[in-house]
Structure formats: structure tokens, C-alpha cells
Amino acid sequence: MAILPILEAPDPRLRTISTPVEAIDDELQTLIDDMFETMYEAPGIGLAAIQVGVPKRILVIDLQERESDEEDAPVVRNPMVFINPQILEGSEQLSIYNEGCLSVPEQYAEVERPATIRASWMDREGRIHEQTLDGLLATCLQHEMDHLEGILFIDHLSRLKREMVLKKLQKARRAA
Numbered sequence: 001m002a003i004l005p006i007l008e009a010p011d012p013r014l015r016t017i018s019t020p021v022e023a024i025d026d027e028l029q030t031l032i033d034d035m036f037e038t039m040y041e042a043p044g045i046g047l048a049a050i051q052v053g054v055p056k057r058i059l060v061i062d063l064q065e066r067e068s069d070e071e072d073a074p075v076v077r078n079p080m081v082f083i084n085p086q087i088l089e090g091s092e093q094l095s096i097y098n099e100g101c102l103s104v105p106e107q108y109a110e111v112e113r114p115a116t117i118r119a120s121w122m123d124r125e126g127r128i129h130e131q132t133l134d135g136l137l138a139t140c141l142q143h144e145m146d147h148l149e150g151i152l153f154i155d156h157l158s159r160l161k162r163e164m165v166l167k168k169l170q171k172a173r174r175a176a
């Protein structure tokens, strides 16, 4: 496995529209393993293939929630792979999360998205899933699916807010 470099805004490659995966082969399995390792290392809870420069419709998500509400409760890993994901339906009811992105490091902003979605996808064994998702998983999947269309979470903000985030990012990069 390998830790891959993560593209950061405003890298134009993040604006690529990713293409569907056509074959589940060894190369794809290696990419998925590398994406998980890269995401855990970062650390983050979701990563799209385009964020490591591969314009394919592949996402990995692991919310890494704690076993209980206690602060020191052990984190449970639940790695999920979404290949060629689709949103079939989104609720009118919206929810707001303070989102971040490994491609917009250290920057967070509130984004409103449908609270519940019906989604379909293929896992790494090629099995098709169709499920209703809500909570953080629904938000995370929508955020990651935006990456497949070349969209970043900051695109959901007002122009003023977006420019502020990009400026802060630039400043932080200069200071590093």
C-alpha cells in the first residue's frame, strides 16, 4: 500500500469530471487500498479518486465513529467503497454540517444538503447496493460525489465566503 499525494485547491485537476469504472481489476483494488491508507493517514473520513489525481468514479468513506459517546471510547473502523455511485432521490428536508475537505485543508464551513438520500453504488467486489442513507454518511457521500463532478464544498458557499476560504488557504500555505 502507498500514501498518495492529495491535490489541493485551486489545482485545476480537482475540476475534472470523473468517468465511470468499467472493470473491477487488480489495479482498481490497489488504488482503493491506497486511497484508504491515504485517507486514514491524512486523517479524513472520505476521499474521491480525483483527489489523488485519478479521474474515476471511486470514493472511499470511513466515518470512524466512536464505540460510545465517551471521549476516549475506541474508534470503530467501517471502510466503505462506492464505485459509480448515484443519488436516486434526495429529501426536501435539509441538514447542515460543518464540512471540511482534504483538498481544502484546515478550512471548514457550513453546507446545507438533503438530510436523507436514496443511493446506489457498487462495492469493491462488484456487488450492487441500493440504500437509504441519512446523518453524516448521507452528507459525506454527497460531498464526495460532488468531487466526481469537479465540485468542491466551497462551491456551495457565497462567492464572498468562498474567496475568504481560498485566501485563508493561500495564507496558511505561505506560512507553512
Ligand code: NI
Binding pocket: 100, 101, 102, 103, 143, 144, 147, 153
Ligand atoms: Ni472533499
